[in-house]
Amino acid sequence: MHSSPNQGHRTRTGQERRARTQARILAAAVRVFATRDPHALVIEDFIRAAGISRGTFYNYFRSVDEVFEAASRWLEDDLIVSIEAELAALSDPVDRLVTGIRLWMKKAESDREWCAFVAGSGARGEKVEQSLTGDLHGSRDAGALEFPSVAVARDLVVGTLREAMVRMTRERVEPGYPEEVARLVLRGLGLDAREIAARMARPLPAMRRPSRTVS
């Protein structure tokens, strides 16, 4: 099909506008999900929070479940941008675990909306799970960590971080709390005290700001 450069431009700006509106709805949705019981929500709650019309909402989503799914994927992408980008530079699986757990806690501390959403919804990131179990396998195979099954180790990491996020959503924690959570988890995984001290003494890389604050 023939299309003039001008038509191409129109399509692009249309797509950009559409992406901006969707980001605006999702940003509002995260706020709504973070502060209220997801099961008690109706579409009106999102329309009001995003300041859009009912018609606009239905151009993007058909149900609360759909908004929830999209918000989960969107936050997972946000997490991957924030954390996985930093981990990509690391090849040692123990380094990746130590840094990943510390960054996760730092993200929870610095981005309370994200923290409340993930803690409250029980949202699970497939990619994050794969990355975590891969590094647990690698660390055990390298003899750096000791546990009988990756399932037990994974449950220790995910369960403790989630409980910590529930606490951080409910109350103000001590300044050292996020790093101490990481330290106890690493000890539970069998990393010895000297290794923990040495690896956690390294400064954490700065994370990119979440993309959704820009939109």
Next chain:
Amino acid sequence: MHSSPNQGHRTRTGQERRARTQARILAAAVRVFATRDPHALVIEDFIRAAGISRGTFYNYFRSVDEVFEAASRWLEDDLIVSIEAELAALSDPVDRLVTGIRLWMKKAESDREWCAFVAGSGARGEKVEQSLTGDLHGSRDAGALEFPSVAVARDLVVGTLREAMVRMTRERVEPGYPEEVARLVLRGLGLDAREIAARMARPLPAMRRPSRTVS
């Protein structure tokens, strides 16, 4: 007020019957809550599961929330009978922690309804929390465990056990899984490997069967 021995008897049998009916509703409620999303439930679901009339239901509870609250308390009492009764014989806080965590996992493995209910509902037992944090304080003060705050230690224990219960609700786990969860949690709390091995070599006391299976 005056009352004949016979009136006293009638009152007692009336109370017993009432307690039996309430236990029957609660036992059915636990099954219902364990298998379905609590937010999607209506009173009809409990009436059907317990095989009672609507009128009988309203003699005991007025709403789904009330059944849920009562079922939580009832399961907590059940847990306290099962676990706290065993812990009462132990005075060393580390022994109490080791035994309590192991019994909790054993209970989750042997009583899947209880496991699914607690994992799915996020029910929190006030008395269990008090017992746990008391023993964490005691173990740290005695120099047997090392962590900077009881909050971090408590989140490691509760978070990992809850995640383990979620897994046990969803899939069949390896036979050694419950004990390995306990071992990793104790290591995370700073108990050294030899102490863990020695304390976990002791056989677990047999727990009383849950009272609700009798009713």
